[in-house]
Amino acid sequence: MSVYGASVTKLIEKFESLPGVGHKSAERMAFYLMRKSEEEVKDFAQAIYDARKQLKFCTVCQNMSDKDVCDICGNASRNKSIICVVQDPKDVQAIERSREFNGTYHVLHGKISPMSGVGPDDIRIKELLARLDGTVKEVIVATNSDVEGEATAMYIARLVKPLGVTATRIARGLPVGGDLEYADDVTLGAAIEHRVEI
Secondary structure (H helix, E strand, O other): OOOHHHHHHHHHHHHHHHOOOOHHHHHHHHHHHHOOOHHHHHHHHHHHHHHHOOOOEOOOOOOOEOOOOOOOOOOOOEEEEEEEEOOOOHHHHHHHOOOOOEEEEEEOOOOOEEOOOHHHHHOHHHHHHHOOOOOOOOOOOOOOOHHHHHHHHHHHHHHHHHHHHHHEOOOOOOOOOOOOOOOOOHHHHHHHHHOOOO
């Protein structure tokens, strides 16, 4: 028996199915929407529907876009000789926030994970290789530093090096402003291993 009624309970369950949303947060979101006007709720629902309906993947980099070619790939001022390979579309946004990268991207939409049944053919590696037409000089692999991310990075490096493309990996280590005494062993080890000359 539902305390709130079937329709509100279903709404809470839908919010709860979102990543990182627990039951209490789902309830707060549902009740927040229930206090809005009918017009505001329709606008909210329409925004979700429109975003999903208009969703495309850039034909060049595979990033989410509402156009065939995303704004980054369509920008003539971007350095097309460098491709930064990331796992997910949200990773593009994270790197863009740094304002340190002016190349282009390639979104894999996952990582190689044999334990989960995800192989190289299940992510967008073929599309990356199709872009290596002689104009690309470097592929920066910016996958996560977990086991699957590392395996994906090594796999990509083995594929692109014979094509005369330099494969690099983003550095790992201590965060800016971090204290050595609070760093875990793995992070500190990565910082030592990937040290740079000053």
